[in-house]
Amino acid sequence: MNRRSLLTALSLLPFAGQAGLAADLPEIVATFSILADMTAVVAGDIATVSTLVPVDGDAHEWEPRPDDLRRVKCAKVIVENGLGLEGWMRRMPEAAGFTGLLITAARAVSPRRMTEEGHLIVDPHAWQNPQNGILYVRAIADGLAKAFPDDAAGIHARSADYIAEIAATDRWIEQTLAPIPKPMRKILTSHDAFGYYGARYGIMLRGVQGISTESEPSAHDLATLITQIKRDHIRAVFVENMTDPRLAETVAREAGAVLGPTVYSDALSAKGGPADTYLSMLRHNTIAFAEAMEAN
DSSP: OOHHHHHHHHHTSOOOTTTTSOSSSOEEEESSHHHHHHHHHHHTTSSEEEESSOTTOOTTTOOOOHHHHHHHHHOSEEEEOOTTSOGGGGTHHHHHTOOSEEEETTTTOOOEEEEETTEEEEEOOGGGSHHHHHHHHHHHHHHHHHHSGGGHHHHHHHHHHHHHHHHHHHHHHHHHHTTSOGGGOEEEEEESOOHHHHHHHTOEEEEEEOSSTTOOOOHHHHHHHHHHHHHHTOOEEEOBTTSOTHHHHHHHHHHTOEEOOOBOSSSOOOTTSTTSSHHHHHHHHHHHHHHHHHHO
């Protein structure tokens, strides 16, 4: 059954109402874990925040389950990324009977566009630039203030504090990468998710796969990529937590490169892991990238 048929079928199922949700607090549902973390910081204790795509999960390939539609139906607020990331969100709120507020976190972002397989596409991974992360927090705070008007002052106060933390992290990344000469700023990752990060900090970033993990490179594409890796003297390939490592491992082996530590692009790590918040994800990735580039 394809995704459209699945959503149609699930929309016909009986819903359990508020069963299984916190009895005392309204529910906010974010589409994936990075947005859930941002939203939880801004919301504080006014609501419970959960995620549809779990930690270490792939938002590009995620398929909704019956329980997910029940959660969407009962939610007071849904927070999505936008920019075409969550294709499954086009019909899901309507199929679930959602009547709350939908917040698009990337609403104010100036999107990057790139050519993939001859087509001009939008890169949805805008949160990888912390300056866009600030735009996300503002959009989330504005939406939550509408949904929870009695708590608007607290929402905006928490968002201001969080924005200051993101700005400080942005400065820290700049300082951490500053000693690395421009010719050494070259990184290969398992899919093309770090374009905004690379544009912000002056790093040439390439992906074994394209923007979406659903796309598979051809043999010719892989051969061309391996040639470019050798030519550009890229010595480390990084695999993201939500992607199959086998393709990247093959490219690294054929190109004579090494596999770096796991990095995090579209999903956080489990609680207690190295990237269990948005800010710890940015710091973890930066350290991994900096060490690899310095070793080139």
